[in-house]
Amino acid sequence: SDINDNQAIYHVFRVTNTDGLTRQKYCPHCYQQSFDPKDDHYKRDYDSHVSQCKILGGQIIKKVKLDEQPFPYVPHIQRNETYAYLLANNATQQFKPTHYYITYDFETVERKVNTYFGKPIAKDSVICNSQWISVLEPLSVASTIKLKWREQYQNDDRYKKITSPFGTDALKTIYFDIRQGTDFITQWIEQVFEEAKQVALDNKYDDEAIPYKQNVSIIGFNSSRFDQALFTKYLHNEKWTIQSFLGTMGQGKQIVVEHKQTHQQINFIDAMNYTQPTDLANFAKDFGSITNQSKGLFPYEGITYDNYNYELNKSQPFPIKAFNSMLKNKTMSDDDYQLYLSDAKNYATRWDYLQHYNELDTQIMIQPLDNLINWFYQYNVDMLNSISLAANANAIKYAIAYKDFDINTNYPQQSKKSTPFILSQSYWNSKVIGYGIQDKQKHRKTNNNVTINDYDYYKDLFERQGCAICGDKFTMDNKPTLDRIDNKLPHTKSNCQPCCLYCNRYKSDRDEKVTRLFIQLRRYCINNHLPQTIVNNEVYQLIRRNITGGLSNVMHRYNHANETTIKRYYYNEENKTITVIDTKHTVSHICGVDFNSLYPSCFSSQYHPFNKYTNGIMYMCGSVNGVINDTNQARKIINSTDRFTDQGQLFIAQLKGHIDEHYINDFINFPPIFRNLSYQSSKAVIGEYMYEQMQSAGVKTDK
Incomplete structure (x- = not known):
């Protein structure tokens, strides 16, 4: 609404009824999922979501499906079919x-x-x-x-x-x-x-x-x-x-x-x-x-839907007052108006100037x-192949990690020790069912398909032979499947060969060189301990629940610049009390130390003296070796002197923090630690000052 008070204009907008404004029905628990009441299945979908959302307390639970097999993560190659083809054919000089x-x-x-x-403010009221x-x-x-x-x-x-x-x-x-x-x-x-x-x-x-x-x-x-x-x-x-x-x-x-x-x-x-x-x-x-052109000038608030045709048919330039903005509380300077006049004189009507202004916005x-596209191109990343800056930055990071990769180098096969794969009946049963479903979906005959009764034959075959494509032996980290020799035919014994899950995913009927490229990428990845996708759900959940963002602290005190003194705290172990000591120094600034894991991730694997641990390099995580729940074994890895050499193992240690009472005074004056906690926003929990601040700002409390 517009309120005129002593010649001042205030623009106020507040939505009190989102359902009425959007004509959508929102879930009363998560307030994020919307439904169209005109949809034929509205009641079914709405009731189903609301009942489930009520059980979850309005929390959106996201499920993740992990890969069966770890795959190298090389987005600038894997997500760009053109670059992958050129790299496989030694023709990257043609990439554009x-x-x-x-x-x-x-x-x-x-x-x-x-x-x-929305709702009438009173009975029989139109307002x-x-x-x-x-x-x-x-x-x-x-x-x-x-x-x-x-x-x-x-x-x-x-x-x-x-x-x-x-x-x-x-x-x-x-x-x-x-x-x-x-x-x-x-x-x-x-x-x-x-x-x-x-x-x-x-x-x-x-x-x-x-x-x-x-x-x-x-x-x-x-x-x-x-x-x-x-x-x-x-x-x-x-x-x-x-x-x-x-x-x-x-x-x-x-x-x-x-x-x-x-x-x-x-x-x-x-x-x-x-x-x-x-x-x-x-x-x-x-x-x-x-040399790039500057953006033009146009009186946005000087033209409305009611007068646009009358105003734009005029041949004279807009007056300077037409450029005044009540929304931004700004007026046009004389210099800017002269720039507009010098531009507007080239056009017969204001309609012509509008066309010039509109076209100029698309030209600049x-x-x-072009400059952004060219900047990403130096890393062999096609900017418009992704839809965000984050995706392109991520592609650059891994492009640098693979900068020494050479398709013509004969990288050795997997040398990592792993338990040999022994086919189980349940694994084989699930594969057979999957092959049948796949063939039926493609309308292929399944009369002579492999069956559950072929278990002994393939158990022996997987133990004796390796992958028919890359030659690697089958292990618990490199599980087998069947690859169809002719993809037009079903999964019959005569049309299938043993193949690892990785090669089966990247095999190409049209270009064997592309298949070889991805085999080489995996070997390069394993030999150089580069990142691979996570296949262990326990590891995924451990990492995921510690990825936090946003403000997650509650301050129970406030400070006035140049007035409040800097305090020191002392814990009395005998009396179980804390004494606050005022120092002679006053507070001038409050500094918050923030750390974002994306920052070191961007320069990972690059040597820098700031990284005092792991030999000056902050390594990217490679593939998951396993999960250790034994305390003694975990301590051996943590305390090993190999940590400071190239032989060290990267690990994620999950532990509970505790400070012994005898050492509290060594830590009591440390700055507050930011933690990801859920808390009740009541006065008793967050303190009177923060409680009143939240209420005055219109933030909901007591929840």
Whole structure:
């Protein structure tokens, strides 16, 4: 609502009824799962979730399914089919990142709604406890298409020739606004699909044997929080449909849309997925070059849904007062207004200036995006192959760990000692059932499939032979399965050969070199003790429950700068009392020492003198060797002098902290330790000061 008090404007927004605003029914226990009351299965799904959620106390329980076999973790290879193919074929010099894409941006105007919803504040009253003040209506949309430069574009005014980090490219801009009809967004999406055809062709390799299946990226800026809300409802009709949606309805990380006739897919993503929170102007400045264009100026609050046509049809520039922002409490400077005037004189009407402004917002994204793509490319990471900065940073970390990997080196087979694998009846039974289900799903005949009665034959075979693909012996750490020689045929004796679970996963009928690549990667990983996926549930749970985040401490005291004295504490063992001693020094600053495990993870395995333990290197964990519950054996490893050499074992020690009473005074003046604890936010537990602070800030207490 807008409140006018002594010429001051206050913008206030508070949702009191989320069900009424979103037209969705939310779970009363977790408050996160929503259901559409119009859905045919609404009552069934809602009742089922609520009953289960009530038992769990509103906690969302996530289950994880671990792999049967540990696999090397090399995301920049495993998640990029193109790079894996080129690496397997000694052709990484041909690798190129995805650097042709489409950017977009919407411009909107505010439309007043002033509609009440929710519960009436009084009987027979039209005024309810919630009010919908206004909504932003789309006014125009623009896109810039980045393409490979062709000579045929030379004399075509629609194309602009540019120089990028990848060579000479072309830019083409398209624009639609409300004057073209109320369906102008649908027209834009249709044109985006059309333009995406050429973008997809430009991203492909000249050699058709090189696999490349990535969708065309349609990139907005801060679009997941803003633009997507304007056009998501237009992404499902008789021509195209949403194939997948990652994220939430309030913030979609990636929307994959497929054209029903051409089956072409495009990915709507946000440029802010790949950077820290910022605005478009700073994004262009920080990641673009010094020659990059600056963002234009437009009077957002000077135009509304009621007057946009009248105002934009004018030929004279906007007055300086039109740029005043009551929302930001800012006015335009004379220098900025002169910049606007020098720009606006080039356009006949304000509609023309709007088009220029809208197109400019999509054009200034190109250079910073290209620079980011090129920066990740130096690590053989294709930025647009992932949907977040975290995923790409993770890929870089492991790309560095595998920088010395050579596909042509003959890495030795597994030398790690492990118990030989002996086939059990239950293991074989589960495999046979799985083979049958797999064949039936693919409509293959199962008459002559291997059966449970073949147990003795395969028990002997697995003991005598190793994997038919990599040659490794079968052990409890390298379990066997059956690999079909001809994948068109079912699991019959004549069509199956013994194979380890790892090779069975990565075997390729089309390219044996790719299979060899992943065999080599596993051997390199094992020989260099690099990370592998966790297969032990006990180890997973141990690590997972100690991954904490957010504030997890309660301070029972407060300090005033330059007034409160720094205190020291003394514990009297005989009287069981603590004495507080004021020192001569006063508090000037309060420092919180924070530690994030992601920081050392980023520079793990790199020597640095700051890492005084394990020979100056903070190692990444490799594969899990086992779980030790014997106290004496655990202490031998912890106290071993090998810890400070290359022979040391990395371990996770779970222990209970305890300070003997005789030594309390050695630790009593240490700063507070942050721990992940659940506590009752009552006055008795958190103290009167924190309790009152929470209540004054509107934070719920006594829960």
